[in-house]
Amino acid sequence: MTRLLTDAEGNPVAVTNAEAKGEFVFLCEHASRRLPERLGTLGLSEDVLKSHIAWDPGALAVAELLAARLDGALIHQRFSRLAYDCNRPPESKAAMPVASEIYEVPGNRAMSEAERRARVDELYRPFHDAVSRFVVERKAGGRRPVLVTMHSFTPVYFGRQRAVQLGILHDADSRLADHMLAIAVADGAYDVRRNEPYGPRDGVTHSLIEYGVRYGLPNVMIEIRNDLIRDEIGQRGMADYLEGLLAKSVAALSAQ
Ligand SMILES: [Zn+2]
DSSP: OOOOSOGGGOOSEEEESTTOSSSEEEEETTOOOOOOGGGTTTTOOHHHHHSTTTOOTTHHHHHHHHHHHTTOEEEEEOSOTTTOOTTSOTTSGGGSOSEETTEEOGGGTSOOHHHHHHHIIIIIHHHHHHHHHHHHHHHHTTOOOEEEEEEEEOSEETTEEOOOOEEEEOSSOOHHHHHHHHHHHHHOSSOEEETOSOOGGGTTTHHIIIIIGGGTOOEEEEEEEGGGGSSHHHHHHHHHHHHHHHHHHHHHHHHO
16 A cells, blocks of 8 residues: 555644634645655755745744634644645646646656555545534534635746735635625725635635535635735734634624
């Protein structure tokens, strides 16, 4: 049997604040740039392995702050999306990308069927099962989870500068996103846009559909331009803003 992770590498899924009293469940699929040891460097340079193609810089830090302040739970993947992108289903080409933005990923080019299966079984399945179980258990306990997936994006993509600072993304269920957008557009604190810089057409709403829409939970994906959350000051500032935005939006949703 082809195995991907070593015993020492442990569980690929980390759950923080599982006993949280609040209803927010934060997900961070692209939290880490760590690669399983057995994958080596995937043929990439150290610089590329530190870049946005390997992870979402700053996203986990902001998610941790939000989970603490809003007394929410946080579930994150401990390995890089270059090994397996947990916001993509196994049948998607982007799940184990052979190229990302302007970079080729040589180590993902000639994988055997057994190697692909090991990545799905050891990175995607545990994440998928952990989140599904968490949501189902909470619902069974009479609670109403609110699903928020946390991401960051690069300010320069294919050589072009992006003006959008905050993306509020949704799939078929836009209830929470609509409230967030109405409040954020009115306060004018950031350049906030609906389904930008990515949207459902780019296949980025897999987690929203699997864990939100499927169980009827209010859900939203937040994309933060990563230059805004490069350091602790930026991360705290963004968490301040999103804490208020999320709390107000959920209150507005409940009042309907
Ligand atoms: Zn992401």
